[in-house]
Amino acid sequence: MRRTSPAVWAFVITSTAGFMAALDNLVVTTALTAIRKHLGGGISDLEWTVNAYTLTFAVLLLLGAALGDRFGRRRMFLVGLGTFTFASLAAALAPNIDALIAARAVQGVGAAMLTPVSLTLLTAAVPAARRGLAFGVWGAVNGMAVAMGPLIGGTVVEHLSWQWIFALNVPIGLALLPLARLRLNESTGPDRRLDVPGTVLVSAGLFGLVYAVIRGNDDGWTSTPVLTGLIGGGALLLGFLAWERRSAAPAVPLRLFRSRAFSAVNLATALMSVGMFGAVFLLSQFLQAAQGYSPMEAGVRMLPWTGMPMLVAPVAGLLADRIGGRTVIAAGLTLQAAGLGWFASVVSAHVGYAAQVPGLVLSGVGMALFFAPVATVLMGAVRPQEQGVASGVNNALREVGGALGVAVLTAVFTAHGDYGSPQRYVDGLVPALWVGAAALALGAAAALAVPRRSGADQGRAAESPGAQAAPPLAVRG
Incomplete structure (x- = not known):
């Protein structure tokens, strides 16, 4: 019987955990809607059920990458997966909205520890010749998880209860823990000191900004x-x-941003999240609050x-190989912007579903085109020893963009607008969608700034002339 290769195990384990x-x-x-009826709370509380997760996820990703390297x-990965699993159980058992928000914040801590090391564990396990394909599929799986959230959540809520959207993580997490311990090879990066002051500054600064935006209209x-x-927040x-x-020992070596590819792909990622996360947050509620769907x-x-x-993701991967990730990413963001623009143009209190479909399709195709090549472009823009930090920065900016987008x-x-009536919901939804579309269009412009050069050339460009070379990636069995 043929033995499953370490690369396959690494892909399955890291992709499943990353998907969760x-x-x-x-x-x-x-x-x-179900959470509001059961636990109470206003729209700002509902925002925090999303942003408590995305914000802690974002601000601790860089620390998670540094802890993994050291x-x-x-x-x-094991510590993060265990934390995420425990917090999912706490969220499922939350007796009130404050307890749910707190559990979501701890979930974000666990996700921040496991996510940045997932891609570097996969990099260490997959042969160099196959990494482009592995990164593309890994990115598509993670992108699909974000996109499938509303469908999975809605199905679970309707047939079980809202608590099960968190409880289902528990058996999956418990199954992955022994597999990860037995099947993943240990790897380390440069043995750096932890940047605790930097982590505190960026965490407090981002929290201040997001808090202010959430409370601005109410207060x-x-x-x-x-x-x-x-x-x-800005000062911090x-x-x-x-x-x-x-x-x-910076959490974010700022010299990485001297690489135009690295800077451009990260800016595009942040702007994509602003538009997409915010739009999904509002559109999924529009279908229930304004149109009465379950x-x-x-x-x-x-x-x-x-x-x-x-x-579309497999096709997107092939296109990226033929014409380059830069063009595919920019096309994906352009299509997402067009999708939100279409939706904003046709939406009304009683709009038919058929009129909504073209905007949804454009956004979906655009999302697939964006996610498939991002990891390949990102990893090609830095040295192998810096891939852990690069992954942390990119994921952090994606989550920061998501929190700010919502x-x-x-x-x-x-x-x-408000929840008062279908028309009042539409009154608020339309300008919000145009803002999301504008963010995505800016992201497309940022993606076009990625150089046309090969990944190897981009990686060499990330090195500053006087930078000290980091020690080679250490892999232990």
């Missing part, structure tokens, strides 16, 4: 808490950049969007 972590970004969106990526944009969040982020420039019916009607990555588009929504 990515799924929990938006799996709650079609459950928000103490072992398999070890950190007033000139209120003391909101101004404190905006000004204080500037302090983070200043600290990183002079730190001997959670499962809403999820099914989003399938032209969420199901497209499964059909906060910003919801702020636009609440400035123009």
Whole structure:
């Protein structure tokens, strides 16, 4: 009997864990109505059920990558997976909205530890000649998880209960833990000191900004808490950049951004998340709050969007090999922007579903084209020893973009509409979708700034002339 190769085990384990972590970004969106009815809370509480996860996920990803480089990526993967599994159980058992938000924050901590090391564990296990395909499929799986969140969440809520969208993570996590321990090889990166001050600065800064955006419409944009969040958060982020420039062991080596490919693909990732996360958050509720569909019916009607990555991702990978990731990523973001623009143009309180389908299809095809080549372009823009940090930065910016997208588009929504009636919902939804479309269009422009050069050339460009070479990647059995 043929023995399963380590590369296959690494792909299955890291992809499954990554799927769970990515799924929990938006799996709650079609459950928000049920959660609100059961646990209470207003729209800001519902935002925090999403953003408590995405924000802790985002701000701790860089620390997770550094911990993996120093103490072992398999070890950190196991700790993160265990934390995520335990927090999922706590979320399922949450007795009130505050407990649910707290459990979601701990889920984000676990996801931040396992996600950045997943890609580097896969890199160590897969032969160099097959990494492009492996990265493409890995990226498509994670992208599909984000997109499928509303459908999976709606189906589970309708046939079981909202608690099960979290409880289902528990048996999967418990099954993966021994497999990861036995089948993944340990690997480490440069033995760096941990950048605790940098992590604290960026965490507090991002929290302040997101808090201010969420509370702006309720408290007033000139209120003391909101101004404190905006000004204080911005100041802390500037302090983070200043600290990183002079730190001997920065969480984010700023010299990586001297690579145009690295900077451009990360900016495109952040802007994609702003548009996509915010739009999915609002559109999944539109189908329920304004059009009266059940959670499962809403999820099914989003399938032209969420199901497209499964059909288009393989084609996207082939296109990226032939014409380059730069063009495919830019095309994907352009199609997503066109999809949201279409939806904003046709949506009304009583719009028929057939009129919505073209916008959903455009967005779904665009999502598939974006996710498939991103990992290949990213990993080709840095040295092998820096892939752990690069993965952490990219995932962090994706999650930061998601948190800001939900906060910003919801702020636009609440400035123009509310849940009071289908028409009031549409009044808020339309301008929010145009903001999301604009973010995606800017992301397409950023993607076009990725050089046409090969991945190897991009990786060499990431090195600064006087930079000290990092030690080679150590892999232990």
